[in-house]
Amino acid sequence: MDRTLILLKPDCIHRRLVGEILTKFERKGLRLVALKLIQADKALAEKHYEVHKERPFYGSLVSFLTSSPTVALVLEGREAVVVARNLIGATDGTKAAPGTIRGDFAISIQNNLVHGSDSNENAAKEIALWFTPGELTSFTPIDTPWVAGS
Numbered sequence: 001m002d003r004t005l006i007l008l009k010p011d012c013i014h015r016r017l018v019g020e021i022l023t024k025f026e027r028k029g030l031r032l033v034a035l036k037l038i039q040a041d042k043a044l045a046e047k048h049y050e051v052h053k054e055r056p057f058y059g060s061l062v063s064f065l066t067s068s069p070t071v072a073l074v075l076e077g078r079e080a081v082v083v084a085r086n087l088i089g090a091t092d093g094t095k096a097a098p099g100t101i102r103g104d105f106a107i108s109i110q111n112n113l114v115h116g117s118d119s120n121e122n123a124a125k126e127i128a129l130w131f132t133p134g135e136l137t138s139f140t141p142i143d144t145p146w147v148a149g150s
């Protein structure tokens with residue numbers, strides 16, 4: 001089982017899409033390990049998007065992520081990183097395929113509603129950035145053999 005860090009970014013909260021988007025991840029079969037509503041400070045946002053610090057949109061991106069609360073969650077399941085990225089869709093909402101979260105709900109590049117880790121290695125780093133070990137739960141949902149059978 002793999003884990004991924006998902007952020008429902010400030011635009012998702014403002015647009016009241018939290019429930020609808022969480023449902024998409026749950027329905028797919030990914031399970032919740034951790035979940036919280038948090039207003040990221042500048043240090044957290046800068047660290048989270050550190051890989052983009054030389055990009056022209058970095059300042060705007062950090063302002064966006066610190067502007068309002070974010071829902072941070074950790075999801076677990078088979079190939080969780082790839083499964084979540086496929087559900088989220090391409091970065092630019094205008095290019096994201098219909099049926100994906102961004103394809104259905106976004107038309108912006110920056111305000112694209114959701115973040116999903118792009119590798120297992122980055123997922124581990126991002127989970128440690130947003131959550132303390134004590135906030136991560138450990139349990140086996142009773143439907144696991146039905147959902148995750150390989």
Ligand code: IDP
Pocket residue numbers: 052057061090091109110111112114115116118
């Ligand atoms: P991803 O979220 O699909 O992995 P990344 O390339 O990692 O996309 O970019 C991180 C975030 O930075 C995007 O989700 C989006 O919010 C923002 N972003 C990416 N490219 C641009 C751009 O060209 N202009 C403005 N914002 C951008």
Ligand code: MG
Pocket residue numbers: 118
């Ligand atoms: Mg990325």
